[in-house]
Amino acid sequence: MKSTIDNEDSDLEDGIDEEEEEEQRPKHREFVAHVPLPDEKEIERMVLQKKKQELLSKYASEDLVGEEAEAKELLNIHR
Numbered sequence: 001m002k003s004t005i006d007n008e009d010s011d012l013e014d015g016i017d018e019e020e021e022e023e024q025r026p027k028h029r030e031f032v033a034h035v036p037l038p039d040e041k042e043i044e045r046m047v048l049q050k051k052k053q054e055l056l057s058k059y060a061s062e063d064l065v066g067e068e069a070e071a072k073e074l075l076n077i078h079r
Helices: 002-024 040-059 063-074
Strands: none
Touching: none
16 A cells, blocks of 8 residues: 555656646747848838828829829939
């Protein structure tokens, strides 16, 4: 009987050791991206540009968009 109790005690101790090890390990890894990210102003600029394009495609005719592109080219505006 004593050996059975000793085995149960050692099993409980092994379980506690494993639980302690799991607690000491970080629960999740931190994700690190090694690419340059745009800053807040750049993001705002991109969002604004996208909204402008959506509005132009919705309300402006193809002729008007072509004329606008031609005018920008003549004025040497590159945006």
